[in-house]
Amino acid sequence: MYPIAAGIVVQTRELWDELNRSLQNLSVRLLFELSELPPDWAGFLDRIERVRPDVIVLDVTRLREPLEDVIKRIRSTAAQPAVFALNTTAEPAAILDALRAGASEYLYPPLHDALQAALERLSKTREQSREGQKPTGKMLAFVSAKGGCGATTLACHVAVQLPRLVHSKVLLADVDLQAGLIGFLAKTKSPYSIVDAVNNLQRLDQSFWHGLISNGIPNLEILTAPTAPAAKQVLAPQLKQVLAFARGQYGWSVLDLGRNLNGNTLSMLDVVHETYLVTTHEVPALHQAKQMIQYLVDSGYPKANIRLILNRLPKRLDVTLDELEQMLGLPIFATLANDYQALQDAYAEGRLVDDKSHLGKSFARLTAKIAGTTEDKKKKFTLFG
Numbered sequence: 001m002y003p004i005a006a007g008i009v010v011q012t013r014e015l016w017d018e019l020n021r022s023l024q025n026l027s028v029r030l031l032f033e034l035s036e037l038p039p040d041w042a043g044f045l046d047r048i049e050r051v052r053p054d055v056i057v058l059d060v061t062r063l064r065e066p067l068e069d070v071i072k073r074i075r076s077t078a079a080q081p082a083v084f085a086l087n088t089t090a091e092p093a094a095i096l097d098a099l100r101a102g103a104s105e106y107l108y109p110p111l112h113d114a115l116q117a118a119l120e121r122l123s124k125t126r127e128q129s130r131e132g133q134k135p136t137g138k139m140l141a142f143v144s145a146k147g148g149c150g151a152t153t154l155a156c157h158v159a160v161q162l163p164r165l166v167h168s169k170v171l172l173a174d175v176d177l178q179a180g181l182i183g184f185l186a187k188t189k190s191p192y193s194i195v196d197a198v199n200n201l202q203r204l205d206q207s208f209w210h211g212l213i214s215n216g217i218p219n220l221e222i223l224t225a226p227t228a229p230a231a232k233q234v235l236a237p238q239l240k241q242v243l244a245f246a247r248g249q250y251g252w253s254v255l256d257l258g259r260n261l262n263g264n265t266l267s268m269l270d271v272v273h274e275t276y277l278v279t280t281h282e283v284p285a286l287h288q289a290k291q292m293i294q295y296l297v298d299s300g301y302p303k304a305n306i307r308l309i310l311n312r313l314p315k316r317l318d319v320t321l322d323e324l325e326q327m328l329g330l331p332i333f334a335t336l337a338n339d340y341q342a343l344q345d346a347y348a349e350g351r352l353v354d355d356k357s358h359l360g361k362s363f364a365r366l367t368a369k370i371a372g373t374t375e376d377k378k379k380k381f382t383l384f385g
């Protein structure tokens with residue numbers, strides 16, 4: 001039997017007494033008991049995220065907001081608790097309203113038997129969904145130290161090559177909400193973007209997700225960034241939930257986070273296993289890279305999960321890679337040569353860089369290293385990719 005953890009929000013004295021009596025005989029772990037919904041929704045939702053109840057037993061007799069909105073908010077958390085509506089009356093209209101608003105059960109006194117049956121039903125569905133859950137996949141993020149260092153280029157080329165190496169379905173998600181280019185580079189057809197996932201969190205399941213993604217390349221599914229300026233503002237916690245959902249759907253996910261690591265992007269890194277910081281050898285980019293590493297480390301992101309990539313390396317470099325590593329305080333994970341023409345030619349023909357070209361082979365080596373399918377030699381890279 002799946003053990004149920006519950007949160008209780010009950011104001012009516014009669015219901016409170018009944019509920020407490022009934023719960024004494026039932027094996028339910030109580031996570032919180034409140035007399036009413038707190039006015040601070042953000043704090044309350046945060047609490048739900050942290051303690052992860054399976055159910056919230058909610059007194060619906062004196063709500064300040066429509067029940068439908070309350071349930072929507074509660075269900076928008078990653079914990080997605082069920083909501084049992086508790087009322088003093090068994091009027092059919094009240095029952096119908098509560099169920100239409102999204103309550104999974106409607107309970108009224110005498111509570112004990114109905115509550116027990118409801119908890120057993122919930123326990124069964126939780127058990128089934130736990131059995132059906134796949135282990136969460138690996139999520140990688142590419143971020144540019146400074147605009148134009150190559151995060152998008154690398155994210156695209158790595159994502160295209162990953163499925164073959166990791167033998168699983170891969171997601172490429174454009175989380176560069178301001179200037180996402182992946183839809184254009186990968187020639188996707190879907191009119192939807194990651195913002196549609198954020199705006200429909202309460203409906204987010206496999207079939208809804210399927211309607212959002214593009215899948216022209218075998219085993220690679222792509223979720224683009226929005227193109228409409230109005231759609232570019234989304235809230236970080238919701239975005240994080242979408243990513244957490246995605247992580248459960250794919251063996252590997254590759255994110256393009258764009259050029260900035262700000263408050264928004266940073267909280268998303270909670271669900272990201274490895275962050276690939278793409279820089280060039282140019283002084284301003286190196287300066288930004290160093291600042292970004294510091295910012296990440298100061299914010300508690302594990303330094304060991306930051307992978308530094310030096311892109312667009314010229315044939316002649318006036319510092320050594322050792323010096324750069326020392327300056328940045330991190331080993332360089334990979335280097336890629338500067339090959340503007342190869343990319344221009346590919347894009348002009350509406351494709352990605354050919355695997356057989358020099359740059360294409362560098363992308364393949366980088367992907368293999370990320371996938372863990374190559375053994376590191378003593379020196380972890382060759383100078384020119």
Ligand SMILES: Nc1ncnc2c1ncn2[C@@H]1O[C@H](COP(=O)(O)OP(=O)(O)OP(=O)(O)O)[C@@H](O)[C@H]1O
Nearest residue numbers: 144147148149150151152153259312338339340343
């Ligand atoms: N190894 C490379 N050699 C030559 N040109 C490259 C290389 N990598 C990327 N570029 C080019 O650099 C430009 C910027 O690349 P890209 O768009 O991938 O950078 P970005 O970090 O995603 O930029 P933004 O900050 O605008 O999102 C593009 O024109 C791309 O073709």
Ligand SMILES: [Mg+2]
Nearest residue numbers: 151152176258
């Ligand atoms: Mg980009």
